Amino acid sequence: MTDKTNITLNINGRNHAISVESRRTLADAIREECGQTGTHIGCEHGVCGACTVLVSGEPVRSCLMFAQQAAGKEIRTVEGLARGDEMHPMQRTFMENHGLQCGFCTPGFLMLAVGVLEKEPDISDHDLVDVLSSNLCRCTGYQNIIKAVRAAAIEMRQS
Amino acid sequence: MTAHTKGSGTTWVGRSLRRVEDPALVTGQGRFTADLPAVHWVRFVRSSVAAGTIGSITAPDGAGIVTAADLKSLKPIRPMLSKFNYVAVGQPILADGVVRFTGEAIAAVYARGKDEAEDIAELIEVEIAETSPLIDAIDALADGAPLVHAEATGNVIVEGRIVTPGFDEVWKTAHTIIRVDGRSRRQNATPMEARAGHAAFDASTGRVTLTCTTQMPHLTRTAVCDIIGMPESDLRVVAPDVGGGFGQKMSLAPEYVLLVWLARKLRSSVAWTEDRRENLIASFHSRDQHVELEGAFDKGGKLLALRGDIVANVGAYSCFPTTSGVEPLMALAELPGPYDVRAYHCRSRGVLTHTCPMAPYRGVSRPVITFVLERLMDKAAAFFAIEPTELRRRNLIDTFPYTSATGLVFDDGSYKATMEMAIAAIDLRSFRKQQQTARENGRYLGIGFATFSERTGYGTPAFAARGMAISPGFETVHLSIDPSGFVEARIGSSPHGQGLRTSLAQIIADEIGIDPEFIKVVHGDTDRSPYGWGTFASRSLVLSGGASLIAAQKIRAKLVKMAGHMLEAAPEDITLQAGSAHVIGTDRSITIATLVRAAYHQVHIFNGEIEPGMTETGTYDPSGTFSNACHVALVEVDIDTGRVEMKKFLVAEDAGLIINPMIADGQVHGGVAQGIGNALLEEIIYDETGNILSSTLADFLPPTSREIPEIELHHIETLTGNSITKAKGLGEGGAIGAPAAVISAINDALSPFGVSIDEMPATPQRIRAALRSSGKLPSHGRFA
Numbered sequence: 001m002t003d004k005t006n007i008t009l010n011i012n013g014r015n016h017a018i019s020v021e022s023r024r025t026l027a028d029a030i031r032e033e034c035g036q037t038g039t040h041i042g043c044e045h046g047v048c049g050a051c052t053v054l055v056s057g058e059p060v061r062s063c064l065m066f067a068q069q070a071a072g073k074e075i076r077t078v079e080g081l082a083r084g085d086e087m088h089p090m091q092r093t094f095m096e097n098h099g100l101q102c103g104f105c106t107p108g109f110l111m112l113a114v115g116v117l118e119k120e121p122d123i124s125d126h127d128l129v130d131v132l133s134s135n136l137c138r139c140t141g142y143q144n145i146i147k148a149v150r151a152a153a154i155e156m157r158q159s
Numbered sequence: 160m161t162a163h164t165k166g167s168g169t170t171w172v173g174r175s176l177r178r179v180e181d182p183a184l185v186t187g188q189g190r191f192t193a194d195l196p197a198v199h200w201v202r203f204v205r206s207s208v209a210a211g212t213i214g215s216i217t218a219p220d221g222a223g224i225v226t227a228a229d230l231k232s233l234k235p236i237r238p239m240l241s242k243f244n245y246v247a248v249g250q251p252i253l254a255d256g257v258v259r260f261t262g263e264a265i266a267a268v269y270a271r272g273k274d275e276a277e278d279i280a281e282l283i284e285v286e287i288a289e290t291s292p293l294i295d296a297i298d299a300l301a302d303g304a305p306l307v308h309a310e311a312t313g314n315v316i317v318e319g320r321i322v323t324p325g326f327d328e329v330w331k332t333a334h335t336i337i338r339v340d341g342r343s344r345r346q347n348a349t350p351m352e353a354r355a356g357h358a359a360f361d362a363s364t365g366r367v368t369l370t371c372t373t374q375m376p377h378l379t380r381t382a383v384c385d386i387i388g389m390p391e392s393d394l395r396v397v398a399p400d401v402g403g404g405f406g407q408k409m410s411l412a413p414e415y416v417l418l419v420w421l422a423r424k425l426r427s428s429v430a431w432t433e434d435r436r437e438n439l440i441a442s443f444h445s446r447d448q449h450v451e452l453e454g455a456f457d458k459g460g461k462l463l464a465l466r467g468d469i470v471a472n473v474g475a476y477s478c479f480p481t482t483s484g485v486e487p488l489m490a491l492a493e494l495p496g497p498y499d500v501r502a503y504h505c506r507s508r509g510v511l512t513h514t515c516p517m518a519p520y521r522g523v524s525r526p527v528i529t530f531v532l533e534r535l536m537d538k539a540a541a542f543f544a545i546e547p548t549e550l551r552r553r554n555l556i557d558t559f560p561y562t563s564a565t566g567l568v569f570d571d572g573s574y575k576a577t578m579e580m581a582i583a584a585i586d587l588r589s590f591r592k593q594q595q596t597a598r599e600n601g602r603y604l605g606i607g608f609a610t611f612s613e614r615t616g617y618g619t620p621a622f623a624a625r626g627m628a629i630s631p632g633f634e635t636v637h638l639s640i641d642p643s644g645f646v647e648a649r650i651g652s653s654p655h656g657q658g659l660r661t662s663l664a665q666i667i668a669d670e671i672g673i674d675p676e677f678i679k680v681v682h683g684d685t686d687r688s689p690y691g692w693g694t695f696a697s698r699s700l701v702l703s704g705g706a707s708l709i710a711a712q713k714i715r716a717k718l719v720k721m722a723g724h725m726l727e728a729a730p731e732d733i734t735l736q737a738g739s740a741h742v743i744g745t746d747r748s749i750t751i752a753t754l755v756r757a758a759y760h761q762v763h764i765f766n767g768e769i770e771p772g773m774t775e776t777g778t779y780d781p782s783g784t785f786s787n788a789c790h791v792a793l794v795e796v797d798i799d800t801g802r803v804e805m806k807k808f809l810v811a812e813d814a815g816l817i818i819n820p821m822i823a824d825g826q827v828h829g830g831v832a833q834g835i836g837n838a839l840l841e842e843i844i845y846d847e848t849g850n851i852l853s854s855t856l857a858d859f860l861p862p863t864s865r866e867i868p869e870i871e872l873h874h875i876e877t878l879t880g881n882s883i884t885k886a887k888g889l890g891e892g893g894a895i896g897a898p899a900a901v902i903s904a905i906n907d908a909l910s911p912f913g914v915s916i917d918e919m920p921a922t923p924q925r926i927r928a929a930l931r932s933s934g935k936l937p938s939h940g941r942f943a
Binding site: 036038039044095102104106107138139141144 | 177178180181183185186187188190191194273274349350351352353400401405432434655656657658821822824825828829830831833857863865867869870893
């Protein structure tokens with residue numbers, strides 16, 4: 001399994017020319033070949049959602065996608081959420097509402113929530129909880145994650 | 160002495176200050192162990208069987224592989240207790256001739272890439288002559304059962320007994336005896352970050368830096384150095400950002416020893432990142448217990464005597480440093496809970512089996528014993544035909560200090576008050592009406608109460624009472640203000656999500672009159688922090704908070720003395736506020752930064768009355784303090800499917816003075832969610848051959864946002880004399896009370912069927928089995 005293919009991953013607007021085996025997952029490629037370690041790996045079998053990134057605007061579990069499948073597509077990770085020193089509303093509301101404790105699942109939740117709200121800014125509270133149930137958090141009991149995402153949703157609608 | 164004036168005029172303690180930890184974590188700048196690059200990657204080859212003897216290990220030519228044969232110079236992991244008939248057993252770093260659980264590491268493969276190491280590991284052939292494994296503790300106790308370790312007769316590794324004088328006489332006076340056979344299935348703490356380690360050899364100094372996902376950096380250093388036989392000064396242990404621990408990361412991982420050994424051998428850097436399957440089958444498990452409990456009540460519903468027999472399945476080895484006594488002995492000491500009962504008779508055993516070793520998990524035994532004890536109270540209430548809360552009202556302790564039948568001293572608490580608060584907040588009376596109406600419509604609602612204590616912040620005496628060769632307890636803080644005027648607190652605790660950097664800064668800020676934004680708390684690095692025990696057992700806020708306060712009081716005294724000298728005022732007329740020392744009632748002041756600069760650079764002006772510099776040490780080693788709470792669960796059970804819907808959860812909780820309400824609430828939320836998961840969903844399932852059937856997160860089921868209902872919190876703050884900050888610990892309480900409340904609610908919902916669910920998790924299968932066996936399912940029930 002050493003045959004490698006040259007691909008370009010566009011992460012947060014920046015091109016990374018890398019060489020990967022076909023089996024390389026997008027999560028591993030983002031972290032290791034591209035050095036963007038903000039995306040975390042929690043299970044590698046598509047259940048926990050810690051590795052969620054946006055590919056062409058869609059939240060995907062990057063442990064279940066091959067790097068080659070994302071070649072040439074627009075990939076967004078947690079490192080790309082803030083604009084310089086100005087945080088994304090979702091990052092801010094997570095801090096304001098104590099939506100994180102250990103912070104390991106946080107990048108996945110941030111990307112999931114941003115991806116969903118960009119597409120469905122008027123999503124109902126009930127549906128929001130449903131969507132958030134696709135990721136796991138072991139610290140917060142979800143109470144403050146839900147509060148944070150709802151607060152961000154209001155801000156994102158207004159802006 | 161003047162009245163104690165808090166720092167900046169307003170107190171920082173008590174505010175929901177935003178966490179200093181967060182900006183890095185929400186921007187992807189957190190640094191977790193698996194983020195580090197390494198030259199060599201390690202993959203462990205693990206046993207596919209639960210018990211057997213290793214024949215040959217065959218590796219491809221040129222493969223980098225380590226087996227037990229290479230590690231003859233290493234000592235085994237051999238934690239020790241001096242009491243309770245503890246039998247010391249050793250765990251080799253890699254299985255040495257014998258395998259004792261599925262997932263035990265047999266070999267370590269290393270290669271230049273992670274994938275390459277995995278590829279090679281797949282090619283390693285291990286011949287194992289399989290033997291019949293012991294999976295359930297009851298089977299391991301049977302006469303003639305094979306021995307997991309030859310040293311441990313009958314597979315009992317630890318056995319504690321308490322019998323209070325005159326027990327039998329009290330027992331005979333009982334009006335009724337109520338009995339519960341409780342069973343808690345095996346669980347895994349499941350932090351979202353699995354374990355990882357990275358060991359880097361520095362050729363210039365000969366030192367190794369081990370970065371790993373530990374809750375106990377100093378103990379990890381001591382243990383690794385003892386096992387390898389190297390000076391502790393040659394090993395630096397770093398716990399960087401750690402993605403949750405819940406106890407699973409406090410016990411020594413044999414894998415870390417291997418990494419340090421290998422880094423020294425290769426004179427390079429080596430790394431291992433556990434995958435989720437490894438975490439679920441081979442990290443540490445917990446809560447696999449049988450609890451037989453009987454209560455003797457008088458005719459008024461007062462508990463007179465308690466008799467218990469506890470069997471904890473501790474797996475194949477004893478965890479370091481707590482030993483596998485941690486669950487059975489915690490259960491032995493704390494089984495009576497917050498109830499006033501003077502006669503107690505209990506035996507508690509830790510039993511070895513061919514399963515993954517047990518280690519502490521948030522709550523340690525108390526989630527189990529609380530659930531069983533609360534079942535007993537509920538059953539007694541049913542016998543006396545009174546509300547379960549009324550039975551608790553007749554039995555909860557309410558004079559303090561209260562010394563329990565097992566010798567524990569309960570400091571001031573609010574056991575009854577939190578329960579009354581919860582009853583009012585949930586409106587029990589109107590719930591009963593709703594429940595009745597719902598039942599008439601074929602819907603089964605239930606309410607469950609759990610009243611419990613949470614022993615927190617205990618120092619060395621409590622651990623020494625267990626006879627631990629290593630008795631954790633004290634915490635030390637080195638507090639300094641450097642010439643720039645910035646404050647640094649170096650602590651021995653090792654938080655990993657608890658927000659302790661923020662809470663400690665609040666405590667220090669109030670004492671020294673410097674705002675928290677100028678106070679940095681440093682932890683998780685044995686080169687920078689004083690020897691300490693880490694973060695576990697709901698201890699860090701109490702112990703490191705107390706040590707921070709003691710150190711800050713010393714800094715304060717020095718600053719006041721210096722300010723008195725420089726402002727020509729009596730020290731008792733000086734107050735420290737918002738970064739300056741002020742002479743009370745005047746406009747004279749001097750900045751603390753100026754004072755501190757003088758302590759380093761103008762020390763001659765103090766005529767020898769001031770020691771140079773601005774560093775103080777605080778150490779705190781208290782006896783401990785009990786938090787308490789009442790949890791309430793509201794559920795609806797679907798009798799056709801056995802599904803339990805959590806409708807609401809309510810907590811009335813008392814953890815003393817709350818330092819940061821936002822953080823405190825977050826701790827309770829998280830604990831409750833884990834407790835709900837424990838009660839309903841999470842189970843490590845072994846088949847009879849010792850193979851684990853729940854080795855993915857699609858099988859072992861931590862709850863999602865859909866399973867956790869709204870959690871309503873209420874607080875009482877009882878100020879205890881047992882904690883100098885007045886704060887009690889609260890990290891575990893959520894997980895301790897929630898399973899009991901949920902299971903109680905399920906039983907309440909199903910009371911028309913006369914069933915008793917005394918097992919957790921209460922899965923749909925178990926609920927349906929109980930309902931079917933009741934013979935009372937409605938005949939129209941399609942699935943009956």
